Amino acid sequence: MRLADFIRVNMEEILRIWEFDAKHILPIPRLSREALRDHMEEILLGIAVELERQPVGHNRSTEFGPQHPDGEQSARVHGSERHDLGAGIVHVAAEFRALRLTVIELWLQENSRLDNEGARDLIRFDDEVDLALAQSIENYALRKEKQGRLFETMLSSLPDPCFILDLDGSFLYANRAMADLCQVRAEDIVGRPFSEMPLPAKYNGEVKLKEVIRYKECRESEVELESAIGDVRYFECLYAPVIDEEGEVEAVSGIAHDVTQRKKSEARIWRHANYDLLTRLPNRRLFLDRLNQHSAHSDRTGDPFALLFIDLDHFKGINDRLGHEAGDNLLKEIAQRVSVCVRQSDTVARIGGDEFTVLLLDTGDRELIKGIAENILGELARPFHLGDDEACISCSIGITMFPADSGSAQQLLGDADRAMYLAKHSGRNRACYFTEIPKAPTAE
Template sequence: MQMDMQLSDFIRSEIEHILQDWEEFAKGIFHARHMDKAGLRDHARDMLLEIADDLDSHQSESQQAAGTKGRRQADEPTDGADSWAEVHGGDRQTSGFSVIETVSEFRALRASVVSHWTKAHPVTAGKQLESLTRFHEAIDQAVAESLEQYAIVKEMETRLFGAILVASPDPIYVLDLDGRIVYANKATADLFAMKHKDIIGKTVFDLGFSFATDFQRNLDKVIADQSTYRGKFAHVFSSEQGEQFEYLLAPVLDEQLETEAAVCISRDITERAIAEDKIWYNAHHDLLTGLPNRRLFLDRLEQEVKHAKRSALPFAVLFMDLDGFKAVNDSFGHEVGDRLLSDVADRITDCVREADTVARLGGDEFTVILTGTGQRNSAGTVAQTIINALSKPFHIDKHLAQISVSIGVTFYPQDASTPAALLETADRAMYKAKKSGPSRAYFFDTSDNAGRCSA
């Protein structure tokens, strides 16, 4: 190394070593840990080369005076483009770097250059000392330019974020570590039907919300674990807007990565919930009668089997097929037939308890789950009540329809112990009843497949 080498040339020749130091330092910054080599070095090379070029240029007295104050003179010529320090500051802000982290990179850059220079030049004097002084001034200026751009981008981001919060149709509010609301956007005030001044400083308990206990428990977990939480709550606010809501809780971290607050974003999902409920209802109910369909019936039968196993309580299943329905349908038309099926559903429902399940499996087939019924007499009484109810004439518009019903009865667990087997044994008993004539009910019997109960 030549002892009279200028600092500018030194920076150019040693730039790779300097950048390696920069890269190693940047890896210790939280927001830089996941950045690749190009991201870590991004603007450092260009800043160093820009500083080296500046060191080669002649400075007037006024420029020297401005440089000692760490700023560019107002009349210093520029090409209108941002300096690499300004670009760096803006990018670091958008990448989530704090002011301290951004400034620390410049300190590392300064330390690396000075360290390499002093190793090669233990004694610095004359022009070299002047160049080193100008280098420090250039770094100071770069820091000032970077932070100025950082602040500009931050201010713009704050304005944009504020505009988004104001314009957002979703209620957004920020809570401190004690659960007090410290910020609420317009949508929040509209939803709560309250003025901002009456919301700020209040907790969900202070505001009397029904979901306060669950909300606070989830908020405490988000703050303690620095995690996010998605949940739902049901509440009717004073504004009478919505009934069902979903919400997201997320922690807000400070520059030391400590939780300083939490943000809540909620959304009215009442219409969506109603639509989802309607879709579920249509998928599990017979649209004609409103009774549970085959899918829901089998699900409830499975749940009843599980409950019976736990409680050791038997239950009965009735399988029904209408006699004479086809003749009514053919004689009076499908509209009358549909009305008849709807009336049949109502009469069967009136014959059982609210805890029992009445379902239409399709066509003119109906089923009933008699919860907790293990006695033949009890099941037989219900079956006979249904037979009597359906034997009465149906008055539909100007038509008089007359039908009957065949019923098969089976019991859990003596006849079958699975939903499929229970449905099969009840079906077999029903066909035995149908072969014996109208208005019959039969119990399933393992000895001869079915045995007569009543006629």
């Protein structure tokens, strides 16, 4: 019996023994054991078809035809298809080795004394297995190479910096965006330590790398980078462990996403919500937030602070006479003049149309506070030049102290407002303390 016929006749026995020999080969997720067995049967039938072809000697072609007249595909084609089903090269080699040993052992048991024809069949069978495996490996290598090119093209074209580090923190891979960020040529970055790159410690420090390796978990961070020309960029960074088959970390991959535009948009939204668009001073919302913070701090520490409530005198008349544009310009100049009268740590806010407030921090010195209020009165008393027009204005200021005068932030603001009205009723262009408000007579 020829070896090709032997394979066909003993197919079930060959597959049974092969399956036993190959039982330690890991299963492929996309292929059940039954489907894998059917696949190996196709490979054997393909080899049988090749054994029936007339040999061409040393010049025989190494390229199989895609199909035999009976419809059976060649072993080499089936071997290559294994990679499409998720098999690795080691997996495929192990399968072919088990198949070779099974057929040879059964063939030798059947033919204890091989004649020349049987020996030639055996040699051709061994050769066919080698050729099928060789083409399978070549196909695997070509596909891996293509896959590498595809991924390299994809990663290189990404605007997001991507990289892979070894366990010592040196680059195994970096795309063009990462190399540009590190101010290094892409071809020169592999092998260089991440910690030596001109990046903030929060980005390339060893802490994140060690955490990912130790806990085998992803880590995130947000960093701020300033370019050589002074541009500020913000990145959200993700570091992920690369886990090997034994469950150990073999490398760390990273990707950084530029969120500069989002951060700028968020900053604009926050600024619009918390700052007066005309004067660029804190608005009522931000002022109340800071007032509550300083009140809570003063409750804990006992540190005093003062609140000045400023209301412009006769602003409506100037606005009506010169127009709203001139009125807006006047408010902007008033904001600037008030701001130069206070310390950098103090807060000047616009909380209404012609109402301003000042928080004077960490002081209970009435003389200091009075001096600042008088400076504000003096600055606003100077004429304002609004294009071709000139305007003169004054203000009334109410002053209250925390915690001496009030027990809460809301009460403090109300007391300062009452003190401001005292200044208005007393002739305007002056400052009055809350403690100067006459006490209401008590009924006897």
